[in-house]
Amino acid sequence: MIKLYDYQEDLKQKVYFAWASHANVLLVLPCRAGKTVIFTNIIAETPGVTCILVHRAELVYQASMTLCKHGIRHNIISSKSTIKRIIADQIKRFGTCFYNPSVKDTVASVQTLVNLPADNPIFHRCNLWITDECHHLIAKTAWETCVSRFVNAKGLGVTATPCRSDGKGLGRASHGLMDVMIEGITAAELIERKFIAPYRIYCPHNTLDLSHVAIGSDGDYQFKALKGALDNAKITGSIIEHYKKIIPGKKALAFTVDVESAEQLANEFNDNGIRALAVSGTTNPSVRADALVQLERGEISVVCNCELFGEGTDLPAIDAVIMARPTKSYGLYYQQVFRPMSRNPDNPDKIAYIIDHVGNVYEHGLPDTQRQWSLAARERRSSTKQSMIRICAECSAAYSRVEHGLICPYCGYIKIPTQRSNIENVDGDLMELSPSTLELMLGKTNIQPRIPYNATDIIKNSIRKRHCERMHALEDLKEAIAIWATDKTDIPRAQREFYLTFGIDVLTAQSLTRRDADALKNRINL
Numbered sequence: 317m318i319k320l321y322d323y324q325e326d327l328k329q330k331v332y333f334a335w336a337s338h339a340n341v342l343l344v345l346p347c348r349a350g351k352t353v354i355f356t357n358i359i360a361e362t363p364g365v366t367c368i369l370v371h372r373a374e375l376v377y378q379a380s381m382t383l384c385k386h387g388i389r390h391n392i393i394s395s396k397s398t399i400k401r402i403i404a405d406q407i408k409r410f411g412t413c414f415y416n417p418s419v420k421d422t423v424a425s426v427q428t429l430v431n432l433p434a435d436n437p438i439f440h441r442c443n444l445w446i447t448d449e450c451h452h453l454i455a456k457t458a459w460e461t462c463v464s465r466f467v468n469a470k471g472l473g474v475t476a477t478p479c480r481s482d483g484k485g486l487g488r489a490s491h492g493l494m495d496v497m498i499e500g501i502t503a504a505e506l507i508e509r510k511f512i513a514p515y516r517i518y519c520p521h522n523t524l525d526l527s528h529v530a531i532g533s534d535g536d537y538q539f540k541a542l543k544g545a546l547d548n549a550k551i552t553g554s555i556i557e558h559y560k561k562i563i564p565g566k567k568a569l570a571f572t573v574d575v576e577s578a579e580q581l582a583n584e585f586n587d588n589g590i591r592a593l594a595v596s597g598t599t600n601p602s603v604r605a606d607a608l609v610q611l612e613r614g615e616i617s618v619v620c621n622c623e624l625f626g627e628g629t630d631l632p633a634i635d636a637v638i639m640a641r642p643t644k645s646y647g648l649y650y651q652q653v654f655r656p657m658s659r660n661p662d663n664p665d666k667i668a669y670i671i672d673h674v675g676n677v678y679e680h681g682l683p684d685t686q687r688q689w690s691l692a693a694r695e696r697r698s699s700t701k702q703s704m705i706r707i708c709a710e711c712s713a714a715y716s717r718v719e720h721g722l723i724c725p726y727c728g729y730i731k732i733p734t735q736r737s738n739i740e741n742v743d744g745d746l747m748e749l750s751p752s753t754l755e756l757m758l759g760k761t762n763i764q765p766r767i768p769y770n771a772t773d774i775i776k777n778s779i780r781k782r783h784c785e786r787m788h789a790l791e792d793l794k795e796a797i798a799i800w801a802t803d804k805t806d807i808p809r810a811q812r813e814f815y816l817t818f819g820i821d822v823l824t825a826q827s828l829t830r831r832d833a834d835a836l837k838n839r840i841n842l
Contacts, residue, residue, distance in 0.1 A: 318386060320357060323501045324350050328357060330498050331472060338495035340463075340471035342450055342486060344478050344689055346503040347654035348512045351474040355446050356386045358472065359421055364443030367422045367469075369429070369462060371452055373398045373601070374624075379423045379448070380414070381405070389416045393424035393438075401601060430458040439465040450475040451647055454484055454491045463493055476654075478689050481535030481645035487691025497691050503684035512657045515668040515684075516726065517677055517714035519707045520558045524549040524674055526642055536644045539573070546573055546640070551673050552581060555638060556588050558712075559618070563669050566635035567611050570620040571652050573641045578620040581640065585618050592618040632658040636669035639676050649680045657683070677714050678703055685716075704816050706731070718813045782830070789833040790826060796840040797822060 320328065327343060331354075334341045345351045359366045368379050376394045380402050383390050392399050392415055399415065406413050422438065432438070445466050450473025453459045463471060473494055478486055486492035506512045529541045559568065570592075572578040578594040585592035593616055595604045604624065610616045612633040622641075634656045643649055653676075656668035670677075681704055706717045710729035722731045767776050797814070804810040815821045818839060825836060 318353055318357070320353065321350065324354050324357075327498065327500045328354050331358065334496050334498060335470050340473065340488070340494045340496075342478060342494040342497040342691070343472065343474045343500065344497060345474065345476060345500040346506055346512075347476045347651070348658055349476075349501055349506055351448065351476075352382050355448075355472060355474060356382065356388070358444070359383075359446070360386070360388065362444050365420045365422070365438070365441045366444045366446065367424055367438065367442050367466070369424055369426055369445055369447040369459070371426050371449075371459075373425065375448070376423055376425050377402055377405075377601075381409070383421065383423065384410050384414045387414075388421055389414045389419050391415070391417045391419060391422040393422060393432075394428050395425070398425070426458050426462055429462050434465055440468060442466045442469045444472065445469050446472045446474070448474050450494070451477055451480055451486065453486065453493055454480075455493060460493060477647040477650050478691070479646055479694065481643075481647065482533065483535060483694040485691055485693035490691060490693045492691065494691060497689065499689065502686055504686065507684060511659065512654075513659055513666045513668045515653075515657060515670060517653075517670040517672060517682065518558065518562055518712045519672045519675070519677055519714050520554055520712050524551065524642070526675075531644060534645075536648075537642060542642065543573055543577075546577065546642075546674075551640060552584050555581065555640060555671075555673055556584055556590070558671055558673075559585075559590065559638065560588075562671060563636045565617065566669065567614070567633055568618045568636040568638055568669075569611075569631070569634055569655055570618055570638040571641045572620055572622050575622050577640065578622045582618070582620040585620070590618060591616040592620060594620045595624060596622040597624060631655055632660045634658070635666070636671065639670065639672045639674055642674040642676060642679075644679065646680050649676050650683070653683045672714070677705055681705060682714070682716055717816055718809060721808070721812055786830040786833070789830040789837070790828070793825060793828070793833045793837045793840075796837045797825070800840050 327345070331341050331343060343351065343354070345354075355368075359368075368383075370376050370379055373394065376392065376398055380390065380392060384406055392402060403413055403415050406415065424438075429438075445463060447453055447459075453463070453473055471493070473486075478497065480486075484491035486494050487497075488495055503512070507514050524545065526537065526542075526545055529545050530538045532538045555570070570578075570581055572581055575594075575596040575598060578596055582592040582594035593607045593610070595607050599607075607616070607619050608631065611619050618638070637652055637655050639652065653670050656670070660666045670683075685704070704717055705714050706720075706724075707714050708724035708727060708729050709731065711724065711727040713724060713726040715725050719725075723729075724731075767779055771779070800814070801810050804813075811822055818825075818836065820836065825833070828836065
């Protein structure tokens with residue numbers, strides 16, 4: 317059994333503790349943080365029958381190979397062709413077969429499992445079920461049918477993105493089946509501790525307009541309209557141009573909107589002297605696997621794919637991803653953007669490159685941005701929150717406006733605001749203002765109300781009352797801002813973050829009307 321890192325052991329113990337009072341536990345960890353290692357340790361320590369649930373044949377294969385790496389013999393419940401392929405590859409890769417229908421541990425396809433009789437022995441014998449990519453696990457689906465049959469089992473769901481583009485929540489009180497959520501190490505910490513590779517994102521300029529593309533019931537773009545928008549944008553030439561400019565010769569995975577687009581892009585690469593292959597869900601599994609082997613060996617430079625190599629795919633040899641498929645789904649974006657961030661033992665200084673031709677980074681932010689997760693359904697509401705991302709006009713690199721303000725951390729280019737006196741043009745960063753002005757940011761506004769000449773006592777009292785109400789509202793707002801900034805020690809960074817989050821700088825907030833001050837305070841307190 318592989319020894320766990322400190323944070324992995326801590327999370328494992330938290331899972332055991334949570335099972336004392338909850339049936340189904342959701343564990344949230346970024347890609348490459350070791351979710352599989354943690355639950356494999358739990359499987360090895362579980363004396364009873366365990367079952368790993370997956371929803372695609374590719375993931376049955378990956379889960380089986382993972383158990384093989386840990387020396388765990390296991391049963392497989394899937395199609396005969398999938399089992400046959402797995403057995404052959406086990407013998408090829410490990411010199412032995414780990415498939416054994418008589419042992420306690422099982423990898424099962426949900427599609428196959430749901431068709432078994434409800435009284436099949438596996439359902440009442442199982443003590444623990446586990447599923448990776450747990451964001452798929454919601455009520456009134458085959459997942460619920462399977463899980464409900466495990467009447468004597470605890471449940472463990474793991475995922476990097478406990479959210480869905482349709483807004484449904486994963487909690488039992490919402491649309492899901494999970495009782496409690498445990499969050500682990502962040503992506504930023506993984507990069508800092510060198511568990512995953514640092515990244516650079518480039519967003520070449522293009523004419524892609526998605527404003528007219530309808531959103532489907534799943535929360536993502538409707539396919540036909542999206543396909544038409546991409547065809548009209550004609551971004552293929554830009555993809556080839558920027559591959560040569562930014563990552564020449566590097567091993568890349570390109571994500572496209574459909575099979576036809578993958579094949580067209582691969583042909584364009586080949587026509588420009590860059591060896592490429594196209595694969596999709598319709599491609600024979602052995603051909604898909606061979607494409608990745610050729611990419612790892614350097615026999616080809618690019619694999620263009622549609623709806624593949626996202627979930628559960630560890631590709632340490634990949635240097636870059638090329639995004640040619642827009643998505644409203646944060647989960648899909650996250651899975652794709654993390655593909656090249658696996659550490660490569662043969663390249664300890666590896667940098668992962670993400671070339672985003674379709675604006676996904678504007679939609680979803682940087683890969684290591686910390687997010688607040690919840691088991692509840694996500695409300696669909698408008699927001700004045702602005703993009704936290706700036707694209708350098710000089711090198712096309714994407715970077716955080718909160719962290720770096722106006723200065724590109726990659727090439728040093730400085731964005732000069734069109735009007736230096738306009739706070740909005742410097743992202744709410746008030747570094748250029750005097751110390752006294754900074755004090756005023758969270759200070760009390762003592763300006764007295766203006767009372768018209770010859771005003772009656774009734775009018776004077778009314779003006780003073782409204783002024784008093786406004787001062788109380790501004791004091792409450794000041795307190796809300798102070799609480800929001802409690803753990804923020806970098807004032808310029810905090811100012812930028814406040815402006816980009818709430819759409820107003822801290823100084824201007826101190827001049828709001830009573831109604832607007834109350835509204836901003838309520839948004840801060842959410």
